[in-house]
Amino acid sequence: MFRGFFVKTISFVGYTVQYGCIAHCAFEYVGEFVSCSGPSMEPTITNHDVVFSERISRHLYRIQKGDIIIAKSPSNPKMNICKRVIGLEGDKVCTSGPSDIFKTHTYVPRGHVWLEGDNLRNSTDSRSYGPIPYALIRGRVCLKLWPPQSFGVLAESPNDGRIL
Template identity: 35%
Template sequence: MLDSVKTFTKILSYIIRGGCTIHVFQSTFIEFTETRGESMLPTLNSANDFVFSDKHYRNGRDLKIGDCIVALKPTDPDQRVCKRITGMPGDLILIDPSLKNYYNGNKQEIEFEDSFNKYIRVPKGHVWVTGDNLAHSLDSRSYNSIPLGLVKGKIIAANDFNKPFWENGVIYGFRKIENNYVDEA
C-alpha cells in the first residue's frame, strides 16, 4: 500500500511539474490556441484551426502593417480576436463607408469626412486591425483602433485539425502565416 501511494505521489508530482512547464512556456514564448469564426478566411479556417502566437510581439513590440495578431477584444476583454494589422500609429485610415454613424459621438477625431469617405488617424500607441474576410468581420471598423497593450502576440503558424496530422510520413495541416503586405511606396 505504501509503495502505491509513493508511486501515485511521484506521478502526480510529474504531472504538476509538466503542467507548470507548459503554462510558463505558453505565457512567455509561444501560445497554442484555437480560433473560431469566419473573419480571417482564407488565412485561417472557420473551425478546428489552431494558431501559434509568438509572445515576443506582445504589447505591439516589433509589429508591422500586414502582421496577423492575437489581441484582447476591446469591447470584451474575456475574448480574444485574430486580426491583421492594416494601420499603424499615425496612419490615415479610410473607414468603411458602409458603417455609417459608428463614429458619431466617438472621442477620436475624424480627420476628413464627406458623404462617401470617412478617414481617421490611428492614435499613438494603437493599431487598426481588420479581418481578411471583411464581410464577416467585427474589427476596428466597429470597435475602433485597439491599444498596443491589448496585443498578446503575432500569429506565426497555424495547424488545421480538419486534416489528419500525419499521413505517409508527411505532416498535414501545418502552415506558416506570412505577412503578405506589399509596400508600394
C-alpha cells in the same frame, strides 16, 4: 507499505507541478495553438483552422503592419479575436467601408493598433470598435497547422490596398 505509496504519490504530484509550470510558461511566453472560428479572416483563415500564435513578438514590440494577431476582444474580454494589423500608432487609416462614397480617416493613437479582418464585408473590427490597445494583443499568428493541405506560412492580405 504506506510509506512507499506516500513517497510515490508526493513524487508524482511534484513532477506534475513541475511540468505544469513548464507548460504554463511555454504557453504564456513562447506561443500557443489557437482554433479560429468565424468568417472574418476568410480566405486566409477559415472556420476551425488551427494556427500557432507566437508571443515573443508582442513582448519585444515587433508587431508590424500586415501581421495577423490574436487579441482579447475589446467588447468581450472572455473572447479572443483574430485580425490583421492595418495601422500602428501614429498611422492614418481609412475608417470607412470600401463602398462608402465619402472616405473618412483617423489617426491611430499612441499605444494602439488598427485591426481589420480580411473579409471586409463580414468582419467586426476596428471599424466598429476603434483602435485597440497594444496590451490586448496576445500573440502573432505565424503558422497555419490545420487543415494539413493548408499547412504553412499564412498568405498576404487579399486586400492589398487596405494596408496603408
